[in-house]
Amino acid sequence: MDQILQVLSGNARMDLDKMAVMLDMPAEEIQKKIQEYEQAGVIRGYKPLLDYDKIDTELVEAIIEVRVSPQRDFGFEEIARIISEYNEVSSVYLMSGGYDLHLRVVGKTFKDIALFVAQRLAVLDGVLSTATHFVLSRYKDWGIILGENGIDERRNISI
Amino acid sequence: MMDMEKLIARRTAGLKPSGIRRFFDIANEMENVISLGVGEPDFKTPYAVRRAAMDNLQRGKTAYSANAGLMPLRKSIAAYMSRSFSLDYDPKSEIIVTVGGSEGIDLCIRAFVDPGDEVLVPEPSFVAYAPIVTLACGVPVPIPTLQEDDFRLTAAQLEAAITPKTKVLVLPFPNNPTGAVMRREHLEEIAEVLRRHDIVVLSDEIYAELTYNGRHVSIAEIDGMKERTIIVNGFSKSFAMTGWRLGFLTGPAPAIKQMLKIHQYALMCAPTTSQYAAIEALDHCEENIAQMRAEYNLRRRFVVDAFNRLGLSTFEPEGAFYIFPCIKSTGLSSEEFCEKLLYSQRVAVVPGNAFGDSGEGFVRVSYSYSVNHLTEAVRRIGCFLEELKQS
Numbered sequence: 254m255d256q257i258l259q260v261l262s263g264n265a266r267m268d269l270d271k272m273a274v275m276l277d278m279p280a281e282e283i284q285k286k287i288q289e290y291e292q293a294g295v296i297r298g299y300k301p302l303l304d305y306d307k308i309d310t311e312l313v314e315a316i317i318e319v320r321v322s323p324q325r326d327f328g329f330e331e332i333a334r335i336i337s338e339y340n341e342v343s344s345v346y347l348m349s350g351g352y353d354l355h356l357r358v359v360g361k362t363f364k365d366i367a368l369f370v371a372q373r374l375a376v377l378d379g380v381l382s383t384a385t386h387f388v389l390s391r392y393k394d395w396g397i398i399l400g401e402n403g404i405d406e407r408r409n410i411s412i
Numbered sequence: 413m414m415d416m417e418k419l420i421a422r423r424t425a426g427l428k429p430s431g432i433r434r435f436f437d438i439a440n441e442m443e444n445v446i447s448l449g450v451g452e453p454d455f456k457t458p459y460a461v462r463r464a465a466m467d468n469l470q471r472g473k474t475a476y477s478a479n480a481g482l483m484p485l486r487k488s489i490a491a492y493m494s495r496s497f498s499l500d501y502d503p504k505s506e507i508i509v510t511v512g513g514s515e516g517i518d519l520c521i522r523a524f525v526d527p528g529d530e531v532l533v534p535e536p537s538f539v540a541y542a543p544i545v546t547l548a549c550g551v552p553v554p555i556p557t558l559q560e561d562d563f564r565l566t567a568a569q570l571e572a573a574i575t576p577k578t579k580v581l582v583l584p585f586p587n588n589p590t591g592a593v594m595r596r597e598h599l600e601e602i603a604e605v606l607r608r609h610d611i612v613v614l615s616d617e618i619y620a621e622l623t624y625n626g627r628h629v630s631i632a633e634i635d636g637m638k639e640r641t642i643i644v645n646g647f648s649k650s651f652a653m654t655g656w657r658l659g660f661l662t663g664p665a666p667a668i669k670q671m672l673k674i675h676q677y678a679l680m681c682a683p684t685t686s687q688y689a690a691i692e693a694l695d696h697c698e699e700n701i702a703q704m705r706a707e708y709n710l711r712r713r714f715v716v717d718a719f720n721r722l723g724l725s726t727f728e729p730e731g732a733f734y735i736f737p738c739i740k741s742t743g744l745s746s747e748e749f750c751e752k753l754l755y756s757q758r759v760a761v762v763p764g765n766a767f768g769d770s771g772e773g774f775v776r777v778s779y780s781y782s783v784n785h786l787t788e789a790v791r792r793i794g795c796f797l798e799e800l801k802q803s
Contacts, residue, residue: 259706271714
């Protein structure tokens, strides 16, 4: 992966001048490259990585396994696109293995998600079955171990 | 009552305690101090390595190993030396697993130095060489390396320092504290001198994996040098395994045989659990090293640029994880600078003279910290320099 993308993957808010020094590249060139990535859709956006357990907000997340019947000429594309249209759905993946589509769905309450599955998802043409798994706790997300911030245990001993 | 102190051997009593101690004792007592002082990675040991240690403990692998180290580990070390530096060592007779790189230095110096023998020590450098030479009743002979030479040892300096009593040359590159490296062409020049003398090279390559512009070249790779060279290396810096206390020595069999005797009597063997972990590190963790190196490299460029912007002229280091800014422009000595900086802005850096007299006028800054930590430290040092200007 390009170094610029690597640095941004670690910290998308990295200051442009700092990045220029760290990568030994002119800031203008980095900016231009980033714009190109944005225009080409390589970079699709920037979001904070939130630890929802620390935010005082009601939020429930579920992983839903969906089995579907692929359609002639369209395969899984059509049904995946339809499901992707729902705002409640934050990601949709086509899977190998025992089921077809893997969804992440976010709602305010368990009931929200139950209703979404019953009223919007299960009823779609082509959906054969669903299995809903609620997220109970998050230990690691986006490569970051959640919970308490680590402290630096190193002492000024070694020289 | 018996006065124990009077009985201490003179050469032990005469050793200076490391100049850094007093200073860091103060720093460790103060609140809200930002340290740029440590000499160890901020990464944890890769999890696969920690796991390997746990698995072996679980299986009850808690006995002594062979004196020279577990054979599978020595084989892994041989394979590593071969693929990284094209150097072939026989696991049976040319490798010892040591308790950290430090023990390797001690073994080598004790094995070669007779009373009165001279050991050449380029400085600034790691603080342990000279005291170990002194304890072996040898004479440490410092060779000051200069900023205008990019802190490299030059052939002329080496030639001038050699006497009939010279027994060992310590070659501490990549260098702590300067970050200097010796590239192949520089090593060739040194080797040209060494080939004309019977001098052992103790090449301390503990930072070999942390080299940023091209790969590290060992002096043992240069024509005619393998037979004259003992390499000290280890797991502390490259694999972020400082607390495991594990290093290794490679060199010609006759020398290894002698050093093994000292190791055998003094330590028996290196910690077995650490040895099992190290096999995993060498065999499967190349990717982890590459990631850590890439991260250090980003920080390196950042701190060099930041310190130069602050007006403290900073040589661009090509190895290890330190920069060595010159603070002569402030008119302060290294120790004054560090002490004032600590009291005024609560930033701890190490005075350059702790690494030899030639380090006076410099300070050592470790960049083994997150970019946010480094940014805050740079900001505080900026404030400190402003204060100095106004006073």
